[in-house]
Amino acid sequence: MPIDQNKLKEKNIDFSKILDKVRVFAPATVANMICGFDILGFAVDEPGDEVKMYRVAEPGVRIRSIQGDDGRLPMDADRNTVSACVKMLLDDLGILQDIGVEIELIKHMPIGSGLGSSSASTVAGLFAINTLLGNPLTKEELMPYCVEGERLACGHGHADNVAPALMGGVTLVRGGEELDIVKLPAPKELYAGIVFPQVDVPTRDARQLIKEKVLLKDAVTQWGNIAGVVAGLFTEDYELLGRSMHDIIIEPSRAILIPEFYAMKEIALSSGALSFGISGSGPSVVAVTKGREVAESVTRKIQEHLSTNGIDSYRYVSAVNVEGPKVLPFND
Amino acid sequence: MPIDQNKLKEKNIDFSKILDKVRVFAPATVANMICGFDILGFAVDEPGDEVKMYRVAEPGVRIRSIQGDDGRLPMDADRNTVSACVKMLLDDLGILQDIGVEIELIKHMPIGSGLGSSSASTVAGLFAINTLLGNPLTKEELMPYCVEGERLACGHGHADNVAPALMGGVTLVRGGEELDIVKLPAPKELYAGIVFPQVDVPTRDARQLIKEKVLLKDAVTQWGNIAGVVAGLFTEDYELLGRSMHDIIIEPSRAILIPEFYAMKEIALSSGALSFGISGSGPSVVAVTKGREVAESVTRKIQEHLSTNGIDSYRYVSAVNVEGPKVLPFND
Numbered sequence: 063m064p065i066d067q068n069k070l071k072e073k074n075i076d077f078s079k080i081l082d083k084v085r086v087f088a089p090a091t092v093a094n095m096i097c098g099f100d101i102l103g104f105a106v107d108e109p110g111d112e113v114k115m116y117r118v119a120e121p122g123v124r125i126r127s128i129q130g131d132d133g134r135l136p137m138d139a140d141r142n143t144v145s146a147c148v149k150m151l152l153d154d155l156g157i158l159q160d161i162g163v164e165i166e167l168i169k170h171m172p173i174g175s176g177l178g179s180s181s182a183s184t185v186a187g188l189f190a191i192n193t194l195l196g197n198p199l200t201k202e203e204l205m206p207y208c209v210e211g212e213r214l215a216c217g218h219g220h221a222d223n224v225a226p227a228l229m230g231g232v233t234l235v236r237g238g239e240e241l242d243i244v245k246l247p248a249p250k251e252l253y254a255g256i257v258f259p260q261v262d263v264p265t266r267d268a269r270q271l272i273k274e275k276v277l278l279k280d281a282v283t284q285w286g287n288i289a290g291v292v293a294g295l296f297t298e299d300y301e302l303l304g305r306s307m308h309d310i311i312i313e314p315s316r317a318i319l320i321p322e323f324y325a326m327k328e329i330a331l332s333s334g335a336l337s338f339g340i341s342g343s344g345p346s347v348v349a350v351t352k353g354r355e356v357a358e359s360v361t362r363k364i365q366e367h368l369s370t371n372g373i374d375s376y377r378y379v380s381a382v383n384v385e386g387p388k389v390l391p392f393n394d
Numbered sequence: 395m396p397i398d399q400n401k402l403k404e405k406n407i408d409f410s411k412i413l414d415k416v417r418v419f420a421p422a423t424v425a426n427m428i429c430g431f432d433i434l435g436f437a438v439d440e441p442g443d444e445v446k447m448y449r450v451a452e453p454g455v456r457i458r459s460i461q462g463d464d465g466r467l468p469m470d471a472d473r474n475t476v477s478a479c480v481k482m483l484l485d486d487l488g489i490l491q492d493i494g495v496e497i498e499l500i501k502h503m504p505i506g507s508g509l510g511s512s513s514a515s516t517v518a519g520l521f522a523i524n525t526l527l528g529n530p531l532t533k534e535e536l537m538p539y540c541v542e543g544e545r546l547a548c549g550h551g552h553a554d555n556v557a558p559a560l561m562g563g564v565t566l567v568r569g570g571e572e573l574d575i576v577k578l579p580a581p582k583e584l585y586a587g588i589v590f591p592q593v594d595v596p597t598r599d600a601r602q603l604i605k606e607k608v609l610l611k612d613a614v615t616q617w618g619n620i621a622g623v624v625a626g627l628f629t630e631d632y633e634l635l636g637r638s639m640h641d642i643i644i645e646p647s648r649a650i651l652i653p654e655f656y657a658m659k660e661i662a663l664s665s666g667a668l669s670f671g672i673s674g675s676g677p678s679v680v681a682v683t684k685g686r687e688v689a690e691s692v693t694r695k696i697q698e699h700l701s702t703n704g705i706d707s708y709r710y711v712s713a714v715n716v717e718g719p720k721v722l723p724f725n726d
Contacts, residue, residue, distance in 0.1 A: 101618040234625060236618030242637060244625050275607040278643070285617040286433040286568030292624040293566060293576050305574060311610070 070154045073198045080161070083116045084193045088186035088387040089230070090171055090378075091178035092254055092348050093222040096339035097287045097309045101235050103178075105226040106254050107380035109171035111182040112390070113144065115190040118162040123149045130169035142167075143180060144187035147211040151191060155198070163191065172376075175258050176342035178223030184211030185227040189387035201228055201386070202243075209241060223342065230386030232295055248382035249298040255330075255349040255357030256341060257364045260374040261321060269343065271315040284311050300352045304336030307350060313339055320345045322371055326364045333360045354379060402486045405530045412493070415448045416525045420518035420719040421562070422503055422710075423510035424586055424680050425554040428671035429619045429641045433567050435510075437558040438586050439712035441503035443514035444722070445476065447522040450494040455481045462501035474499075475512060476519035479543040483523060487530070495523065504708075507590050508674035510555030516543030517559040521719035533560055533718070534575075541573060555674065562718030564627055580714035581630040587662075587681040587689030588673060589696045592706040593653060601675065603647045616643050632684045636668030639682060645671055652677045654703055658696045665692045686711060 089110040095102035116126070123145045125137045139145035145165055152158040165187065173179050188207050192199050208224035225233040225243045232246040290306025293299070317323040320340065326347055330338035334356045335349035347364070351357040361377045368375045421442040427434035448458070455477045457469045471477040477497055484490040497519065505511050520539050524531050540556035557565040557575045564578040622638025625631070649655040652672065658679055662670035666688045667681035679696070683689040693709045700707045 098617070098621065100614045101621060234618070234621045236622045236638060237615070242622070244622060244634060246625060272610065274610055276610050276613055278604065278606055278608050281608055281613040281616070281643075282432045283569075284613070285430070285620045286566070288617045289430065289433060289566045289620050289624045290568045290574070290576060292621045293578060293628075296625075296628040302576060306568060311613075 071156045075195055079196045081194045084190050085114045085390045085392050086186045086190040086387055087112050087390050088182045088227050089383045090182055091223045091226045093342040096307045096337050099312045103222045103226040104232040105230050105383040107383045108378050111186050112168040113186040113190045114166040115194055116164045118164050120162045123163045126164040126166050128167045143211050143215045144183050147184055147207050148187050148191045151207050176344045176346040180215035181223035181227045184208055185387055228386055231384040246295045248384055251352045252382050253351045253354050253357040255361040256378040257361050258346040258376040259368055261345050276311050280310055307337035309339055316340055329363050330360045335360050403488045407527055411528045413526045416522050417446045417722045417724050418518045418522040418719055419444050419722050420514045420559050421715045422514055423555045423558045425674035428639045428669050431644045435554045435558040436564040437562050437715040439715045440710050443518050444500040445518040445522045446498040447526055448496045450496050452494045455495045458496040458498050460499045475543050475547045476515050479516055479539050480519050480523045483539050508676045508678040512547035513555035513559045516540055517719055560718055563716040578627045580716050583684045584714050585683045585686050585689040587693040588710040589693050590678040590708040593677050608643050612642055639669035641671055648672055661695050662692045667692050
């Protein structure tokens with residue numbers, strides 16, 4: 063799915079129909095879906111990031127304000143991932159010189175949470191500019207720009223967060239060079255109970271812990287599990303999902319960065335969760351459950367456990383978000 | 395799925411309803427389904443093996459005759475896999491001393507073909523005795539005996555051939571200790587064009603060539619492909635199946651045992667096959683196609699190519715066999 067600039071240049075933007083402003087929410091995402099390292103992921107209803115985008119007279123793309131980032135994100139429109147991606151898209155559409163856009167970025171989730179924070183912002187920004195312009199691009203056409211945003215933000219163009227954030231639901235990202243994204247069904251009763259412990263685990267460190275080589279027999283177990291997850295999603299077989307959603311390859315390396323990981327896992331599995339693991343590269347952890355109630359009770363117990371160990375945490379419970387980004391009304 | 399002898403002892407066999415004789419066909423199978431080493435497999439309509447089973451007065455299990463094995467299989471009922479499995483089942487049912495059974499085994503496919511030859515015979519035998527006894531066991535209950543047969547025949551209890559041979563269709567075998575078999579859908583237009591070159595590749599040698607460790611990045615590509623295959627089976631997306639059905643881990647090691655492998659692959663892919671690879675541990679190769687015609691033409695071209703290189707071969711074209719073993723009428 064390479065970016066085809068020529069195709070975009072052919073899209074005629076009707077300037078009389080460009081909106082004055084738009085407000086967009088894009089969801090957080092649980093990359094890997096526990097056993098599908100670098101290929102599976104799903105979107106959740108909360109948390110998520112928000113972009114307010116305004117059409118202004120002066121051409122160019124600018125960041126007007128950023129909330130919720132503790133001052134960590136750049137205001138410079140060429141360095142900020144959201145605005146940089148919006149600029150790239152406008153440039154490919156051939157209208158960067160002809161339109162003025164200002165962005166307010168409202169982050170509802172912390173950076174470095176393992177919940178696809180940068181992806182949610184990028185997807186919100188790109189969905190917002192596309193909505194503002196009257197939806198000239200399909201989601202499939204927006205995807206390469208989202209991946210490019212991920213490359214700017216993290217240094218590598220993995221799509222395992224941006225794919226579910228943009229497409230919604232559960233996504234499979236396969237293939238190396240050519241981006242090949244397959245949308246998988248999300249059983250209605252599949253819930254995610256997420257706990258984000260207030261500890262810092264940079265994605266870079268989490269990646270460095272992973273071994274370059276794996277035992278073939280472990281890889282076979284893992285791909286059997288992945289196949290079981292995909293089959294379970296299609297057949298809504300929650301037991302199969304529970305049996306299959308185990309990561310024997312990445313989790314053992316990364317869990318050591320997350321305090322109380324195995325205690326939390328024990329709490330989740332003994333309290334009825336189908337599965338438990340690391341969200342993305344952590345430190346957020348996720349209990350996958352059948353139904354909201356189990357997710358609520360598991361995350362509460364985990365939060366209590368962390369609290370007694372002196373660790374603050376956020377807690378989110380949500381079904382799989384099947385919609386992806388959405389336009390919100392302005393309150394002001 | 396361990397064998398639970400106690401449960402079997404509770405099954406009441408009605409001796410007045412045991413049949414006099416039964417004739418059963420069980421299908422050949424394509425283990426691995428190209429990219430799913432040790433976990434995926436599917437059954438085909440031909441070739442397959444046949445068992446004729448007769449109830450006789452004298453208690454015990456005996457092999458009456460074997461055809462098509464070139465004298466390679468043992469006639470001794472304790473060493474022959476088919477009769478040994480039948481004995482084991484009768485013993486677990488607690489009726490080994492009470493019933494006499496004689497077996498004619500007719501092999502329609504060569505041993506060491508990579509088409510699940512031993513599995514087809516074992517499954518035919520076990521399906522035959524179960525039918526003869528009035529079907530006291532479900533297919534799920536028969537499965538552990540089939541796996542045990544595979545252990546006797548090959549020295550390891552892999553289920554990737556017996557699972558599709560017994561269940562029919564496409565099967566996923568996941569998990570290590572506990573046997574967990576998941577039946578996957580088989581799109582109607584999915585065909586297999588199989589060519590069995592007349593060269594000898596013992597499974598043992600084929601296994602020894604495989605590396606113990608693999609690069610994680612290759613494993614990730616492979617499990618993305620496997621997930622793509624499972625999704626493609628459910629959505630009947632032939633293009634996704636074609637994009638996904640590639641083996642970058644096992645094939646490079648095993649292909650060197652199969653003369654003209656890459657030439658055959660080139661012929662298949664340039665003639666419209668969705669995918670091409672090794673069936674099981676080879677030397678049979680399989681072109682997966684949409685529709686019968688492509689499978690016919692691909693296998694013909696491959697056979698011609700082998701012939702000009704002085705290699706004889708068999709050729710089989712079949713849709714995925716969704717039924718598994720079946721009872722045939724007696725012709726005599």
